[in-house]
Amino acid sequence: xxxxxxxxxxxxxxxxxxxxxxxxxxxxxxxxxxxxxxxxxxxxxxxxxxxxxxxxxxxxxxxxxxxxxxxxxxxxxxxxxxxxxxxxxxxxxxxxxxxxxxxxxxxxxxxxxxxxxxxxxxxxxxxxxxxxxxxxxxxxxxxxxxxxxxxxxxxxxxxxxxxxxxxxxxx
Numbered sequence: 001x002x003x004x005x006x007x008x009x010x011x012x013x014x015x016x017x018x019x020x021x022x023x024x025x026x027x028x029x030x031x032x033x034x035x036x037x038x039x040x041x042x043x044x045x046x047x048x049x050x051x052x053x054x055x056x057x058x059x060x061x062x063x064x065x066x067x068x069x070x071x072x073x074x075x076x077x078x079x080x081x082x083x084x085x086x087x088x089x090x091x092x093x094x095x096x097x098x099x100x101x102x103x104x105x106x107x108x109x110x111x112x113x114x115x116x117x118x119x120x121x122x123x124x125x126x127x128x129x130x131x132x133x134x135x136x137x138x139x140x141x142x143x144x145x146x147x148x149x150x151x152x153x154x155x156x157x158x159x160x161x162x163x164x165x166x167x168x169x170x171x
Contacts, residue, residue: 003108004028007101012137019094023083027098030080031087034059053088060084100138103129107145114149119156 008024032040034056041052060081068077087095107130110123130142153160 001029001032004031004098004101004105007104008098011097015097015135015137019097024094024098024101027083027087027094028101030084031098031102033063033080033084037063056088096134097138100133100135103133104138104141104145107142111145111149111152115152119153119158119160122160124160 005025005028008021008028011019011021011024035041037059038055041047041055047055064077064081064084065074068074068080071077086092087098090096090099106126110126114121114123127146130139130146133139133142
């Protein structure tokens with residue numbers, strides 16, 4: 001969440017001129033707040049999207065009402081809840097950008113993890129997220145990270161095990 005927030009501050013001017021970057025930073029910090037109590041529910045956990053959404057919504061309501069409800073007369077909790085909902089609804093330019101940054105952060109984690117394990121672990125199955133990135137600027141960044149990953153594997157004298165995407169599909 002922290003790295004995502006920093007990444008939003010580094011948005012190129014072609015994006016930052018169109019976005020409320022402060023809101024994006026806040027959204028990046030807030031978007032996974034429910035996971036502090038619910039846990040990080042992934043597709044392999046066997047929890048369907050509706051149930052995951054119900055648990056996270058209920059948890060955010062608890063955090064924002066019970067834990068933050070008396071702080072600053074509840075205004076901070078209401079603001080946090082609204083920003084979280086905006087992210088979940090994925091309709092505003094800011095929420096779409098933060099979703100792209102979330103995917104970019106996953107790609108960076110993948111690269112760092114493979115690098116730290118000297119290409120003994122292949123996480124290429126996660127590179128599908130690049131096809132879900134919407135902004136041209138973040139797509140270009142994703143292509144750069146994938147080229148860096150490809151070069152890292154080449155320099156290690158290895159080839160990733162599975163079928164691994166090296167460039168995002170062009171829409």
